[in-house]
Amino acid sequence: MAEVRNKQVVLKDYVSGFPKESDMHIIEGTVTLKLPEASSEVLLIKNLYLSCDPYMRILMTEGASSYTPGSPLTGYGVGRVLESGHLDYKKGDLVWGITKWEEYSLVSSDQTLFKIQHTDVPLSYYTGILGMPGMTAYVGFFELCSPKKGEKVFVSAASGAVGQLVGQFAKLAGCYVVGSAGSKEKVDLLKNKLGFDEAFNYKEESDLNAALKRCFPEGIDIYFENVGGKTLDAVLLNMRLHGRISVCGMISQYNLTQPEGVTNLANMIFKRIRMQGFIVSDSYNLYPKFLEFLLPHIREGKVMYVEDIAEGLENGPAALVGLYSGRNFGKQVLVVSRE
């Protein structure tokens, strides 16, 4: 029975403050390429692409559902089935869903897992535009914000895995869309490649309220929230009547031991604002509808997706940590193996 090397990215200990590469280490173990008997782990998978996602920082803080120090990180990824003990999957299938940061993983049947049916697009897309982040943009924008043609949309972290799609979806819906990002290059990407009507570098704006007033003289109808803190506070001052805020993430707050206070919530009353927090996995029943909507747009080149590809598990910690300083340019993907 084949025993092979299984490199892993392991969390050393719970993290407080900004995560560092040294909070993780790479260990090399071995794995037997065979399903254990009488186990809930019914698939043996070879991991191909792993997804670096902002929420992973939250699981590094000690808490009820956090990562286990000494064990590999878990997260979204794309893999190939090497052995299956489940009727829905067979050897050779490609899948995306929750896996571990290692070369080979045993996956149990109660985890999020989708069989990949369309391989005329890059496989890595199933960590991004066709995976969890894509669904997040779709559900958070279309389902929760019910955009109408002509409405004014603001997206923070707009060049990220989710934000770049929200902006493009907003254009498809006939909205005016502005994004904020953290570098000149990202702003250029938004304006010149991704079709945003306007974009600004939040690091260069001394007054976020003024920046928003400049971009939205008539105010914001829909805010897709990825960052939290000061940005949300400035947005609340600029929302229009009956505005909607989809609360997808608050990456600016995850590394703070004392989060920034949001002081302008009373605007929710006067402006009748609805804020809705969500976790996309609640809406995975919409995945077929989502694919039907998005695949044609991708094939026709009407929706683009920018990926930042890191090579090899040993570069995983740096890729993941880079999310929190905005080092990534587009969706951060980690290649484990190109087979």
Add this chain to the structure above:
Amino acid sequence: MAEVRNKQVVLKDYVSGFPKESDMHIIEGTVTLKLPEASSEVLLIKNLYLSCDPYMRILMTEGASSYTPGSPLTGYGVGRVLESGHLDYKKGDLVWGITKWEEYSLVSSDQTLFKIQHTDVPLSYYTGILGMPGMTAYVGFFELCSPKKGEKVFVSAASGAVGQLVGQFAKLAGCYVVGSAGSKEKVDLLKNKLGFDEAFNYKEESDLNAALKRCFPEGIDIYFENVGGKTLDAVLLNMRLHGRISVCGMISQYNLTQPEGVTNLANMIFKRIRMQGFIVSDSYNLYPKFLEFLLPHIREGKVMYVEDIAEGLENGPAALVGLYSGRNFGKQVLVVSRE
């Protein structure tokens, strides 16, 4: 043509910080008891009861829709029609809606105004349980929070004009309900008279988070927000999955030049919380449905209403200012005239 005294409560100047009685003064003018010709003011009303409402503080701050210094305050009230130039009203009708803090008011037809059809209940009720605050409790609780039997409900400012009704509505809906208030007497009222399952004096709790954990070991499904600031922050830590927050008011923040920061908003994501700000006047189309629901409960004694009655316009400033220190015990009403 009769010219009579018209006492008024006038705002001296815009207010910052906590309002004081001395921010208003009482002036005595005269008024001719006749409708002006060719005017949009189509009703001459004798004011009977005026409503002291927390939102009025917001209109005292300089801003686009604030009160005009030198002019009488505007607000909700109950009055009798002395002259009508509008087909829907005739002399002698009782009405409730937006009026001015004075003895006699000219009211224009584009203001909120309802004819009072049921006079077997106290007339003052149309400033409270059967007026704007009652509708606020009804819309904010039933329409926005969709309560289900057995759900856990928290109400702040629970003995106030709106809160006392939210608690009683929650019991009618089969919920478990806890209220917070600012004195032992108010807590006793909630527990012993108004049917709340539990109540606490927030001024006596050094740790609001701990107080909520004690009252809601399984967490909060619905929070009816009247106060904002620290209370909201503690509530966010104690919400359950798919919790709903109806944002009706944030009275704790209205007098602060720098509002308290809310730091726990990221819980909205993990817990899929929906927060909805609202202004009840958007939902006045539901008023007939509301009356149909509530009048029988009042007549059968199944819903109570506690009022704090101040007598005479000259006591108006003190009554209004008292709201912000919680001096009122129940709905604060100001009697202008008992006819």
